[in-house]
Amino acid sequence: MVPTAAIAGFFAGLFGIGGGLITVPFLFFIFESLNIDKTYLMHLSVGTSFAIIIPTSIVSVLTHKKHNSVDSSIIRSYGIFVISGVLLGTILAANLKTESLLLFFAIVAFLLGVFLQNIKEKTSKLKPNFSLAPKIVLGFISGFISAPMGIGGAVMNVPILRYFGYSINKAIGSAAAIGFIIALFGGLGFFLTGTYLDANLPLSIGFINIPAFLIFIPITMFMARVGANTSNNMDKSKLQRFFGIFLYVVGTLFLYRYLKPILVSPNTPPFACSPNAFLKSVVVSSVL
Numbered sequence: 353m354v355p356t357a358a359i360a361g362f363f364a365g366l367f368g369i370g371g372g373l374i375t376v377p378f379l380f381f382i383f384e385s386l387n388i389d390k391t392y393l394m395h396l397s398v399g400t401s402f403a404i405i406i407p408t409s410i411v412s413v414l415t416h417k418k419h420n421s422v423d424s425s426i427i428r429s430y431g432i433f434v435i436s437g438v439l440l441g442t443i444l445a446a447n448l449k450t451e452s453l454l455l456f457f458a459i460v461a462f463l464l465g466v467f468l469q470n471i472k473e474k475t476s477k478l479k480p481n482f483s484l485a486p487k488i489v490l491g492f493i494s495g496f497i498s499a500p501m502g503i504g505g506a507v508m509n510v511p512i513l514r515y516f517g518y519s520i521n522k523a524i525g526s527a528a529a530i531g532f533i534i535a536l537f538g539g540l541g542f543f544l545t546g547t548y549l550d551a552n553l554p555l556s557i558g559f560i561n562i563p564a565f566l567i568f569i570p571i572t573m574f575m576a577r578v579g580a581n582t583s584n585n586m587d588k589s590k591l592q593r594f595f596g597i598f599l600y601v602v603g604t605l606f607l608y609r610y611l612k613p614i615l616v617s618p619n620t621p622p623f624a625c626s627p628n629a630f631l632k633s634v635v636v637s638s639v640l
Contacts, residue, residue, distance in 0.1 A: 365579025437495025
């Protein structure tokens with residue numbers, strides 16, 4: 353558990369992510385080995401991940417802010433639409449199937465990885481131009497998708513901010529601040545949902561596991577500061593390519609999780625989600 357917390361915290365600071373892409377799968381298998389009610393395994397993993405992201409992202413944001421890598425104006429103007437997505441995504445999380453989301457994230461991660469690997473450096477020198485319409489649409493989408501997955505949303509928001517002219521460091525620092533907003537409202541939502549459903553999971557309040565939270569927090573907070581300092585001291589072009597590679601890894605892991613039932617049972621249909629869900633994933637990915 354300690355190595356996972358260290359890796360999650362370092363990536364949280366380095367890339368502005370909350371670490372949920374690493375934390376949620378790890379927590380899921382730990383809780384499963386403890387024979388926790390399978391009905392709420394994913395809920396507990398996601399809720400605990402959000403709780404861990406809150407203090408971790410605070411450390412990350414404060415460190416990035418020291419390097420002038422956080423744009424407060426984009427947090428205010430973009431964050432409100434992210435919140436709306438998080439609230440709806442949290443409410444619907446209990447009824448959503450994760451298969452289509454896994455496929456969606458795999459597609460998006462690969463596309464954004466290609467984008468970051470090929471974007472011209474001069475783009476980062478353009479004056480940021482993020483108008484209201486894309487803020488509404490992309491803010492809602494990033495919040496809505498992040499909520500059921502227990503992530504801070506930087507896997508989407510860093511490339512989005514890069515596309516609209518923000519430098520890589522400014523995009524990472526601002527995405528970390530947006531990740532705090534996502535985690536705060538997402539964590540609150542899963543706490544209230546778990547309480548309302550009276551899940552009564554061991555050593556947990558709502559869908560937040562207390563021991564896992566207490567073990568992760570000191571490690572992730574320390575490593576988030578290390579990652580954020582590393583991010584601001586790295587060459588921008590190298591950091592951009594490194595983040596692109598990270599997205600390839602995320603895409604590969606999510607694609608494997610989506611295809612795993614097919615690999616285990618060859619008779620399983622090629623798509624675990626409906627054709628409409630698959631088409632929606634492709635369409636939204638293309639828009640992003």
